[in-house]
Amino acid sequence: MRKHFFSGIQPSGRLHIGNYFGAIRQWISLQDSYEPVFGIVDLHGMTVRYDPKDMQVRVLDAAASYLAAGLDPEKSIIMLQSLVPEHVELAWILNCITPMGRLSRIPTFKEKVRQNPDNVNMGLFGYPVLMAADILLYKSEIVPVGEDQVPHLEFTREMARRFNSIFSETFQEPAEVLSNGAKIVGTDGINKMSKSLDNCIYLDDTDKEISKKLASAMTDPARKRRDDPGDPDVCNIFSYHKVFSTPEEIAQCAEGCRTAGIGCVDCKKIVAAHIQETVAPIRERRKELLARPSDVRDLLKSGADRARPIAQETRNEVREKIGTKLD
Ligand code: TRP
Secondary structure (H helix, E strand, C coil): CEEEEEEEECCCCCCCCCHHHHHHHHHHHCCCCCEEEEEEEEEHCCCCCCCCHHHHHHHHHHHHHHHHHCCCCCCEEEEEEECCCCCHHHHHHHCCCCCHHHHCCCCHHHHHHHHHHCCCCCHHHHHHHHHHHHHHHHHCCCCEEEEHHHHHHHHHHHHHHHHHHHHHHCCCCCCCEEEECCECCCCCCCCCCHHHHCCCCEECHHHHHHHHHHHHCCCCCCCCCCCCCCCHHHHHHHHHHHHHHHHHHHHHHHHHHHCCCCHHHHHHHHHHHHHHHHHHHHHHHHHHHHHHHHHHHHHHHHHHHHHHHHHHHHHHHHHHHHHCCCC
16 A cells, blocks of 8 residues: 655645746656645645635636646545644644644744744644644654755654654654755746746747747847857856757757757747647646636535545544543
8 A cells, every 4th residue: 555645735826847847847856655645735724814715716727727738636645625624633733732832933934024024923823733643643754845845844853743742652753855856047038937036937928929938038148149159057048958958959059059059039939839838738627627627616515525535534543642542
């Protein structure tokens, strides 16, 4: 039987090719050796002010995006976190052994307080506790996450140790598996692709949008005219080639750039075609899924039905350890 692990999907935002080559492809590859639980973490999404009507849309959108990108509901359990209330129960139990001082030092909390100074709520403070509950509930050995989540994983390991030392050996300490796939630089040529920087190629961009974004994307800044030779190693478009193009095209473009044999416009066209080939089936599949929202909803419900017995087994063990089991 494949072991489980939990990883959380925020019900927000569109996915871009940086997410795809960073996290999603790694998740897809983990589906064979584990039975992962991918939860759309709506309970975490409530820690900042939100519009209830909007939440429905965001949840379906996130589910459709990840399914379209290749998460397979046969191999993975894709569920809505709030449909498995054991997450909340374990979070509460962990709350009762969490020192407030420890939580207040978590960098993501300090950052959120800076961003939302007028809504510093208990949920926000306890965000890492709920995340620890998500992870420990499925006895995760590994948790694939981005680098920004490492402090939360450290906290989770601490909570596993603390629980074990107070109530006897129950949880093992989960290790983070960093999604350090290709770091895709944004179309600005400087920063990592990031929604807030408006430098992304999204998985639902049209062919036209992709061409347009690439046409205006930065190349080697020293190559000012068509006849100037360039340096592919400092060119952002070349970094895209390395991810998307064939070995021959990569060699041709590198050589062509150094000798001014190929211009940036043509070089961009080659990579644009490949990005379009990658994005098009994802975009279409996402559209199909969103045209049948009740199917997506059913999938999240049946995912929760599969996750619940796993969560309940741990929950029962925990109740026994903490002395609240009645029989
Ligand atoms: N905090 C994570 C993020 O912002 C989402 C998340 C919630 C998560 N619970 C989790 C990630 C459990 C991994 C494991 O991306």
